[in-house]
Amino acid sequence: MATAREAREAPAPPLTVAHFPRPRPPLMDRLVPKGVLVRIGLIIACIFFLLPFYWMVNSAVKTTAELTNFPPTLIPQVFDFGNFYRAVTYIPFGTFLLNSVLLTSGVTLGAAMSNPLIAYGFSRVKWPGRDFVFGICMATIFLPFPVLIVALFDIFAKLGWINTFLPMIVPAFFGSPFFIFLMRQFYLSLPNEISEAARIDGANEFQVFLHIILPLAKPAVAAVTIFAAVQAWGEFLAPLLFLQDESKYPLSIGLQFYRQSHDVAYNLLMAASTLIVLPIVALFIAFQRFFIQGVTAGSIKG
Amino acid sequence: MQSQRGAALIAAPRVHLTASEWRQLRTAAPFVLPWVIGFFAFTLYPIIYSLYLSFQSYSGFGDAVPVGFANYKHMFTDPLFFKSLYNTAYYTLLAVPIGLVVAIVLAMLMNQNVREVAIYRAAFYLPSILPLFALTFIFIVLLNPGFGLVNFFLGLFHVPTINWLGDPSWTKVSVVILAQLGAGGPALIFLASLRAVPTELYESARLEGAGPLRRFWHITVPLITPVILYDLLYGTILGLQIFTPAYILVGGTSGGAAYTAGPDNSLLFYVFYLYKNAFQYSDMGYASAMAWVLFLISIVLALLIMRWSQYWVHYEGA
Numbered sequence: 096m097a098t099a100r101e102a103r104e105a106p107a108p109p110l111t112v113a114h115f116p117r118p119r120p121p122l123m124d125r126l127v128p129k130g131v132l133v134r135i136g137l138i139i140a141c142i143f144f145l146l147p148f149y150w151m152v153n154s155a156v157k158t159t160a161e162l163t164n165f166p167p168t169l170i171p172q173v174f175d176f177g178n179f180y181r182a183v184t185y186i187p188f189g190t191f192l193l194n195s196v197l198l199t200s201g202v203t204l205g206a207a208m209s210n211p212l213i214a215y216g217f218s219r220v221k222w223p224g225r226d227f228v229f230g231i232c233m234a235t236i237f238l239p240f241p242v243l244i245v246a247l248f249d250i251f252a253k254l255g256w257i258n259t260f261l262p263m264i265v266p267a268f269f270g271s272p273f274f275i276f277l278m279r280q281f282y283l284s285l286p287n288e289i290s291e292a293a294r295i296d297g298a299n300e301f302q303v304f305l306h307i308i309l310p311l312a313k314p315a316v317a318a319v320t321i322f323a324a325v326q327a328w329g330e331f332l333a334p335l336l337f338l339q340d341e342s343k344y345p346l347s348i349g350l351q352f353y354r355q356s357h358d359v360a361y362n363l364l365m366a367a368s369t370l371i372v373l374p375i376v377a378l379f380i381a382f383q384r385f386f387i388q389g390v391t392a393g394s395i396k397g
Numbered sequence: 398m399q400s401q402r403g404a405a406l407i408a409a410p411r412v413h414l415t416a417s418e419w420r421q422l423r424t425a426a427p428f429v430l431p432w433v434i435g436f437f438a439f440t441l442y443p444i445i446y447s448l449y450l451s452f453q454s455y456s457g458f459g460d461a462v463p464v465g466f467a468n469y470k471h472m473f474t475d476p477l478f479f480k481s482l483y484n485t486a487y488y489t490l491l492a493v494p495i496g497l498v499v500a501i502v503l504a505m506l507m508n509q510n511v512r513e514v515a516i517y518r519a520a521f522y523l524p525s526i527l528p529l530f531a532l533t534f535i536f537i538v539l540l541n542p543g544f545g546l547v548n549f550f551l552g553l554f555h556v557p558t559i560n561w562l563g564d565p566s567w568t569k570v571s572v573v574i575l576a577q578l579g580a581g582g583p584a585l586i587f588l589a590s591l592r593a594v595p596t597e598l599y600e601s602a603r604l605e606g607a608g609p610l611r612r613f614w615h616i617t618v619p620l621i622t623p624v625i626l627y628d629l630l631y632g633t634i635l636g637l638q639i640f641t642p643a644y645i646l647v648g649g650t651s652g653g654a655a656y657t658a659g660p661d662n663s664l665l666f667y668v669f670y671l672y673k674n675a676f677q678y679s680d681m682g683y684a685s686a687m688a689w690v691l692f693l694i695s696i697v698l699a700l701l702i703m704r705w706s707q708y709w710v711h712y713e714g715a
Contacts, residue, residue, distance in 0.1 A: 130511055133509050133511060134511060137509060137511070137517045140503070140506055140521065141517060141520045141521070144520055144523070144578065145520055145523075145524075146539075146546075147532060147535045147536070147539065148524065148527070148535075150535060150538065150546060151535045154538050162538075162544065165549070166549050167544055167549055209431050212427075212428050212431065213428060213431055215428050216427075216428025216432075217428075217429065220421070220424055220425040221421055221425075222418070222422050222424070222425040223414055223418045223422065228433070232432060232436070235436070235440055237630060237631070237634050237695065238634075238692075239634055239668075239692075239695055240638065241638045241640065241668040241671060241688065241691065242688045242691050242695070243439070243440065243443040243447070243688070244671075244675070245447055245450065245671070245675045245684045245685045245688055246442075246444070246446040246447035246450060246685065246688070247439070248457075248676075248681075249446070249457065250443060250446065252457070266435060266439045268435075269431050269432060269435020269436075269439065270431055270435060275432065300424045300428075301427065304428070325526050329527070329528030329529060329530065329531075331528075331529065331530045331641045332640060332641060335644075347528060350530065350534065351645075361537075361538055364534055364538075365534070365538060368531045368534055368535065371528065371531055372527055372531050375526060375527060375528070376523065379519070379523055379526060383519060386522065386526070387518070387585060390522075390582060390586060
């Protein structure tokens with residue numbers, strides 16, 4: 096078998112390959128410069144996917160009169176930035192925000208601590224029955240969470256956890272199958288020799304994990320951390336079930352209060368939504384690489 | 398993805414362990430034990446416990462009273478149960494195929510050979526990580542029959558005004574459209590598998606005169622079937638548990654949701670009705686029976702899809 100180097104050094108073969116007649120490019124390609132049609136399609140799709148986001152910001156800075164006017168104005172005639180101030184004073188926004196931050200921090204910490212550890216045991220340590228147990232772990236991805244809610248509520252009620260953040264935070268410390276899968280994929284891509292070398296030097300398995308593998312797995316840990324944070328920030332069902340006091344509500348549940356009466360303060364609702372969505376957009380722009388790697392578990396570049 | 402290994406994994410592990418295998422277990426235990434404990438405490442135990450509750454009459458307070466199969470029998474005479482089953486089936490049958498097509502189209506758009514493709518990828522992916530509750534609120538504004546942008550836009554093409562959230566025949570469609578904003582996530586997984594298709598395959602097909610449609614159907618589709626299977630499975634399970642958009646669209650905690658579930662109960666999805674039974678009507682027994690029926694439905698559907706997939710999933714090297 097010729098190596099790449101040999102191939103490069105070999106003299107160029109004479110051009111004996113039959114010359115295929117180039118097929119005439121399709122009509123559209125001859126009329127429109129290359130890439131224009133593709134870009135038109137891409138931009139139309141972009142408009143569809145970014146429109147909700149634009150409309151949220153757009154509605155957030157409109158006056159109530161302009162927002163409820165028909166036809167809607169694509170660009171606000173009057174920019175009323177006071178909506179943001181009114182939005183955070185209309186409901187106890189500060190309390191809800193603090194609760195969201197606490198919840199998100201707890202869940203994120205739990206996910207960042209548990210999943211790298213658990214996935215290590217499913218990939219870089221050999222033990223009998225490992226793949227069987229891992230199969231069960233992966234099967235739980237396909238278990239609908241609502242199947243568990245009634246029993247979980249009763250269990251948490253008996254533990255006295257209702258109206259605390261514990262029902263959301265504690266399970267995060269026991270790993271989640273998606274994140275375990277993601278971390279495991281990354282671990283499997285690291286060569287075994289690194290671990291072997293450390294073991295020969297007398298390191299125990301936990302030391303190998305902590306000092307050798309974990310530092311190499313930083314990108315994957317970052318991806319898990321970011322995903323956990325985004326997920327916890329948007330969590331709706333669990334806080335709805337397990338929190339009852341208004342003073343404990345995170346933003347996801349608290350947003351309901353913009354429509355206490357029959358009158359809905361749409362522009363304030365959109366202003367608050369903008370404030371809630373903004374941290375995620377910022378996170379996404381800052382750490383885009385980790386999002387893409389995370390979803391595709393390292394199988395895509397660029 | 399992981400499901401393709403499923404069949405081989407079901408083979409039960411051997412019971413007799415050698416000394417070195419015990420040592421391996423001791424090494425692995427500190428790593429895996431957190432998940433095992435969590436699995437027993439927050440998954441397995443609740444499933445078994447709700448099976449027990451499903452045979453009880455239980456309000457959430459006081460003692461549970463055994464009632465045999467009464468909760469399960471009640472389903473057969475409960476029109477709202479069938480309504481919720483119908484709504485969920487309607488939604489899932491619409492959302493899953495549409496979601497699959499949108500994700501694949503999006504992945505192909507993300508795979509275009511233009512310089513600024515990273516920007517498009519980011520734009521398509523971003524909505525899928527935004528909180529669903531926030532997107533739902535945006536939809537309430539976008540779809541408003543009085544001042545919403547969507548009806549204004551359709552009006553330009555002389556489409557009569559649609560009462561998206563007020564007309565029972567459109568409410569579920571609205572939720573299906575909303576769900577498409579999350580297509581960026583699966584699209585990225587499809588993109589990864591599209592890029593794994595060897596370009597030589599396309600080249601040789603082109604030389605043999607295959608057009609773009611034939612190349613797509615005979616090269617791309619077979620090679621992405623494992624991801625299609627995963628998307629079908631996961632999409633179906635997600636479809637069965639649709640709740641948040643419906644809950645918010647009908648008015649949430651602040652009023653509406655306590656009484657209705659959209660016009661003509663058209664947004665009374667299975668999990669919504671389960672939630673109402675458990676937490677509004679304090680009928681934890683009936684809700685547990687519904688939870689178990691949902692559990693069985695999802696297992697049966699997952700197995701059926703896996704079985705069916707044997708006829709069309711193409712594994713490389715298999």
